[in-house]
Amino acid sequence: MDAPWLCVSIVLLLLQCCPLLSVTVTSNRHKVEVRENSDAVLSCLYKTERDQNPRIEWKKRGRDVSFVYFDGQFRGPFEGRATIEGATVTLQRVTQDDAGEYRCEISAPQDSVNLGETNVTLKVLVPPHTPSCEIPTSAVTGSVVRLRCHDHQSIPPATYSWFKDSQPISSPRHGNDSYVLNSYTGVLEFKSVSKEDSGRYSCLASNGIGTPKMCEAKNMTIEDVNVTAVVVAVLVIGLIVAICSCGGVLLHRNGFFSRHRGRSNVNYIPPPQEDFKHTQSFML
CATH class of the missing domain: 2.60.40.10 (Immunoglobulins)
Structure with missing residues (x-):
């Protein structure tokens, strides 16, 4: 080799x-x-x-x-x-x-x-903290109402469930679109509330770490629109507007505004005109 x-x-x-x-x-x-x-x-x-x-x-x-x-x-x-x-x-x-x-x-x-x-x-x-809940105290029938629930500190992010009068609100079944429940955002939305939706609402946050936490329950009252009060209010406002309009017309016809403007012209005296042709001071 x-x-x-x-x-x-x-x-x-x-x-x-x-x-x-x-x-x-x-x-x-x-x-x-x-x-x-x-x-x-x-x-x-x-x-x-x-x-x-x-x-x-x-x-x-x-x-x-x-x-x-x-x-x-x-x-x-x-x-x-x-x-x-x-x-x-x-x-x-x-x-x-x-x-x-x-x-x-x-x-x-x-x-x-x-x-x-x-x-x-x-x-x-991080286990859940007590969530912050936004629950309106009152609303009128037929309006859109949103209830919000959120915990900013839990890791992993919490999921949310809502309760009415201490009873859980389940996700709406097929064909029931009166409300929408999002367990990830914590929003409970009523598309058209009725008086039956009145009650005491609360929200529970959980993420599988530690004990779930619930916010303080709050009352939400749904009331019908008071048609009589609305009609009376409209009539009162219309009457006030009519009275103000008639009063303005009468004052104008009686010359109140014209006398006010003419009074300022009576005291006006035009300045005297000087005849420069006959003034001797301009003669050379």
């Missing part, structure tokens, strides 16, 4: 026997979901070939990248409320500010490929 080919064979054999040494990093749980004010475990597992004392860093990604664990210490808001075992971090009493994407970085200078990383996403779940 020629010498060049022998050298190539030896190099290939050495590469097969001695592969490149590198650090490997992974996580046994890349997506973590925990309830607010509980502990969150961010898993980071690594393996090095040579380096027995690699550098461990945790960072949180957002608008800017901030350090969570660096140089053997927790930083910023995590100081005093987080622990580390190996490279796995436990955050205590998490809040919505802690939610986001985290990155575990392992640096092993003695390995040929000396840097490895893995990402873990933390989602903080």
